[in-house]
Amino acid sequence: MNDSNNFSRRKFIQTGVAAGGGLLLSFYLPAFGKFKNTGMPAPASFVPNAFIRIGTDDIITVIVNHSEMGQGVYTSLPMIIADELEADWSKVRFEAAPVDPAYNHPGFGMQGTGGSTSTWVEWDRFRKAGATGKHMLVAAAAQTWNVDASNCKVEKGYVINTATNQKLSYGQLVEKAATLKAPEEVKLKDPKDFNFIGKPVKRLDTPEKIDGTGIFGLDIKLPGLLTAVIARPPVFGGKVIRFDAEKAKAIRGVKHVLQMDRGIAVVADGFWPAKLGRDALNIVWDDGDLATLDSKTQGLQYAELAKQPGAVANKQGDVAAAQGKAVKKLEAVYELPYLAHAPMEPLNCVADVKADSCEIWVGTQFQTVDMMAASRITGLNPSKIKLHTTLLGGGFGRRAVMDSHFVVEAVQVSNALKIPVKVVWTREDDIKGGYYRPRAYHKLSAGLDASGKPLYWQQNIVCQSFIVGTPFEPMMVQNGVDGLAVEGAANHPYEVPNMQVAWNMAPGGVPTLWWRSVGSSHTAFAVEGFIDELAKTAGKDPFEYRMMLLDKHPKYKRVLQLVAEKAGWKKPVTPGRGRGIAIHESFGSIVAQVAEVSITKNKTLKVHKVVCAIDCGPVVNPDTVKAQMEGCIVFGLTAALYGEITFEKGRVKQSNFHDYRMVRMNEMPRVEVHILDSQEKMGGVGEPGVPPVAPAVLNALFTLTGKRVRSLPLRPNDLKKKV
Amino acid sequence: MINLKVNGKAYQVDVDPSTPILWVIRDNLALNGTKFGCGVAQCGACMVHLNTNAIRSCVTPVSAADGKELVTIEGLDPKLSKPLQQAWIQEDVPQCGYCQSGQIMAAAILLRDNPNPTDGDIDGAMTGNICRCGTYQRIRKAIHVAAGLRKSGVK
Numbered sequence: 001m002n003d004s005n006n007f008s009r010r011k012f013i014q015t016g017v018a019a020g021g022g023l024l025l026s027f028y029l030p031a032f033g034k035f036k037n038t039g040m041p042a043p044a045s046f047v048p049n050a051f052i053r054i055g056t057d058d059i060i061t062v063i064v065n066h067s068e069m070g071q072g073v074y075t076s077l078p079m080i081i082a083d084e085l086e087a088d089w090s091k092v093r094f095e096a097a098p099v100d101p102a103y104n105h106p107g108f109g110m111q112g113t114g115g116s117t118s119t120w121v122e123w124d125r126f127r128k129a130g131a132t133g134k135h136m137l138v139a140a141a142a143q144t145w146n147v148d149a150s151n152c153k154v155e156k157g158y159v160i161n162t163a164t165n166q167k168l169s170y171g172q173l174v175e176k177a178a179t180l181k182a183p184e185e186v187k188l189k190d191p192k193d194f195n196f197i198g199k200p201v202k203r204l205d206t207p208e209k210i211d212g213t214g215i216f217g218l219d220i221k222l223p224g225l226l227t228a229v230i231a232r233p234p235v236f237g238g239k240v241i242r243f244d245a246e247k248a249k250a251i252r253g254v255k256h257v258l259q260m261d262r263g264i265a266v267v268a269d270g271f272w273p274a275k276l277g278r279d280a281l282n283i284v285w286d287d288g289d290l291a292t293l294d295s296k297t298q299g300l301q302y303a304e305l306a307k308q309p310g311a312v313a314n315k316q317g318d319v320a321a322a323q324g325k326a327v328k329k330l331e332a333v334y335e336l337p338y339l340a341h342a343p344m345e346p347l348n349c350v351a352d353v354k355a356d357s358c359e360i361w362v363g364t365q366f367q368t369v370d371m372m373a374a375s376r377i378t379g380l381n382p383s384k385i386k387l388h389t390t391l392l393g394g395g396f397g398r399r400a401v402m403d404s405h406f407v408v409e410a411v412q413v414s415n416a417l418k419i420p421v422k423v424v425w426t427r428e429d430d431i432k433g434g435y436y437r438p439r440a441y442h443k444l445s446a447g448l449d450a451s452g453k454p455l456y457w458q459q460n461i462v463c464q465s466f467i468v469g470t471p472f473e474p475m476m477v478q479n480g481v482d483g484l485a486v487e488g489a490a491n492h493p494y495e496v497p498n499m500q501v502a503w504n505m506a507p508g509g510v511p512t513l514w515w516r517s518v519g520s521s522h523t524a525f526a527v528e529g530f531i532d533e534l535a536k537t538a539g540k541d542p543f544e545y546r547m548m549l550l551d552k553h554p555k556y557k558r559v560l561q562l563v564a565e566k567a568g569w570k571k572p573v574t575p576g577r578g579r580g581i582a583i584h585e586s587f588g589s590i591v592a593q594v595a596e597v598s599i600t601k602n603k604t605l606k607v608h609k610v611v612c613a614i615d616c617g618p619v620v621n622p623d624t625v626k627a628q629m630e631g632c633i634v635f636g637l638t639a640a641l642y643g644e645i646t647f648e649k650g651r652v653k654q655s656n657f658h659d660y661r662m663v664r665m666n667e668m669p670r671v672e673v674h675i676l677d678s679q680e681k682m683g684g685v686g687e688p689g690v691p692p693v694a695p696a697v698l699n700a701l702f703t704l705t706g707k708r709v710r711s712l713p714l715r716p717n718d719l720k721k722k723v
Numbered sequence: 724m725i726n727l728k729v730n731g732k733a734y735q736v737d738v739d740p741s742t743p744i745l746w747v748i749r750d751n752l753a754l755n756g757t758k759f760g761c762g763v764a765q766c767g768a769c770m771v772h773l774n775t776n777a778i779r780s781c782v783t784p785v786s787a788a789d790g791k792e793l794v795t796i797e798g799l800d801p802k803l804s805k806p807l808q809q810a811w812i813q814e815d816v817p818q819c820g821y822c823q824s825g826q827i828m829a830a831a832i833l834l835r836d837n838p839n840p841t842d843g844d845i846d847g848a849m850t851g852n853i854c855r856c857g858t859y860q861r862i863r864k865a866i867h868v869a870a871g872l873r874k875s876g877v878k
Binding site for chain 2: 068069070072073202203205206207208209210211212213214216218219221228252269270271272273342343344345346371391392393394395425426427428507623628630631632633635636656657658662663664665666668670671
């Protein structure tokens with residue numbers, strides 16, 4: 001890891017005495033400036049802000065600018081600072097950052113959490129923050145003792161005078177340290193001296209998550225707070241023609257019924273009356289353009305679109321010329337449905353709009369975007385808007401929305417009534433509420449030479465874009481190709497001399513969004529399923545075949561080798577079981593998985609075991625990496641087995657966990673995670689474990705049935721043997 | 724008026740008797756540890772104990788608790804909660820944490836009735852509780868750890 005690469009740019013460091021006493025160490029690194037024309041506030045040149053607060057009581061509070069949604073940033077980011085600061089871990093606390101350009105994501109140019117970036121993107125900045133703090137505390141001690149800083153050492157929250165063995169705790173030094181000038185450059189630790197980084201450290205946020213004291217958005221209480229439940233159009237793009245609220249208003253506890261942009265809000269003195277009120281509304285809707293949307297018909301449209309050439313995402317060699325030389329040819333279509341994120345905490349937001357202020361409490365991944373949306377609605381300057389980030393009861397991308405709709409709803413209702421309001425979504429609102437992983441259709445063809453190696457690979461992808469037409473378009477759309485629609489396919493690592501991957505944008509209307517692992521959530525299923533088909537056609541072992549085609553990618557081979565070794569790939573599989581393998585790179589990390597499955601007496605698929613290997617570069621908290629892989633595997637398995645949002649007459653058919661099922665305890669496979677010792681660039685871990693799950697499981701099933709499953713989710717017929 | 728006893732404390736609440744217990748304890752009593760996940764008894768995030776049984780408070784009307792004893796995560800008997808919480812910390816179980824109150828309330832009943840649960844027993848007792856973050860493997864391990872802690876007298 002290059003320690004200096006992010007710090008060659010100009011930086012500004014300020015210090016001061018924190019409110020309530022203690023050292024406030026603040027510094028600011030300019031963002032990359034990617035969001036210049038988006039209406040978001042430009043970062044100012046000198047902004048006082050803070051990542052570390054040390055109190056006279058020795059407590060070190062790390063102010064974390066990334067949202068905690070389960071991925072462990074409230075531990076991994078404090079670990080980085082604590083290590084460089086030589087802190088006593090028992091004194092380290094975390095706090096959610098307020099919204100301020102100083103806390104912007106260094107890559108996004110705004111405050112937000114996503115793309116499995118939080119740890120690697122802050123690695124340099126947080127190390128530097130910790131090291132700067134240590135330097136100043138040492139300087140303060142040296143002044144106190146009237147010795148040179150070189151005569152001081154630091155240990156577990158103390159500065160020690162090496163000549164006299166006198167020691168001063170950080171808390172005893174903060175007042176003096178706060179008067180010192182921060183150094184321009186500081187020396188970072190040699191990684192071999194890390195105390196916490198690279199070792200499994202227990203999460204700081206566990207205690208509050210097991211005794212009911214942790215505060216999620218849904219748990220916010222304010223004096224006079226009312227709860228709103230909103231009736232939204234049953235068809236996306238629908239509008240209210242007229243409504244009758246008489247019965248709703250007659251319900252005890254219902255205080256207000258009002259029409260707003262996204263529907264009709266029923267505001268009551270609690271969730272239950274608000275929900276009863278909504279149920280009692282009589283609304284006549286104009287269903288709009290999607291009134292006849294039907295999943296089967298839509299599938300036929302996608303198949304037609306896939307016949308169009310599409311915008312080229314990657315072209316190498318000459319596929320047409322190679323087709324004539326192929327000894328064997330294959331064609332296949334892989335299809336995946338819309339998927340809801342379904343975080344356990346239904347969406348919600350509390351807003352308190354007053355004449356000259358607006359305060360928001362929300363579990364969000366997009367603080368800056370939400371604050372700007374509130375500013376537009378209220379007409380208030382962003383400086384008058386205070387947004388508090390609560391714990392997120394799951395995110396998975398669902399709480400990173402460009403239109404801030406779940407914040408907008410609360411701000412609009414509160415703005416209209418000038419009272420604090422909490423908007424609560426029911427689970428049905430969530431499942432039917434859109435912002436889905438896009439439906440995807442992959443049309444593939446390939447040809448093999450006499451040795452079984454692929455001569456050409458052609459892939460045409462059809463799916464919606466949630467980037468085109470947004471401020472992200474200039475960043476993420478190139479040559480007419482939405483990078484998020486083709487990632488993982490256009491850049492797959494297998495050696496194919498002639499390759500063409502293209503994309504056709506499917507018509508919009510159904511709101512779609514990034515869903516844990518984004519494009520890779522569908523491209524990996526197509527690529528890793530099809531490569532298995534090629535291996536079968538070539539008469540080769542699926543592991544050996546991949547290894548053969550990855551000769552130019554030693555990193556991939558190392559991961560594949562590790563997973564094969566740990567899964568006992570070369571040993572015979574338990575009788576009655578099938579084994580499948582898949583590998584995929586996303587968010588800077590390579591993950592390979594081997595799944596072991598069988599078909600039960602009840603004709604269901606049982607996934608016994610998933611062995612997982614990951615190369616994510618240097619690791620901050622290995623236990624968090626393992627936890628994320630475990631979680632990713634459950635998330636991917638849930639999608640493979642059950643996940644499906646479908647439409648009939650414009651309406652979403654699924655509504656809650658009975659028909660949008662989740663993997664449960666009794667279906668949990670044994671998961672084994674192996675982390676490669678790697679000193680390459682640090683990658684992400686929140687998402688890269690998802691993409692290989694479905695192909696590994698279905699490649700395993702293939703060995704039992706001889707039948708290739710190319711459409712998700714799994715159907716009962718898929719478990720019958722090929723006849 | 725409905726008479727409730729929640730975590731040993733008596734309350735009188737003036738709500739529609741059909742209101743689910745979940746919303747009375749959250750909105751009227753401000754006990755936030757019990758979570759709303761589905762509203763239809765599918766996910767277990769709302770699990771509380773009514774007298775001696777684990778129930779789904781999102782579908783149980785408050786009238787069913789009239790004169791009975793309710794226990795939420797905030798009031799769980801330390802003999803049950805301490806070993807579970809210690810095991811949850813040891814195994815670093817929670818991710819987002821939203822479902823964990825319900826998981827612990829379900830696990831508490833399991834361990835109370837069955838001090839040495841097998842994996843099959845854990846499947847039977849815990850399959851009603853969804854964790855979208857997928858912490859099942861760690862919950863399973865933590866329940867075994869908690870069973871051991873209870874035997875060794877952790878309180």
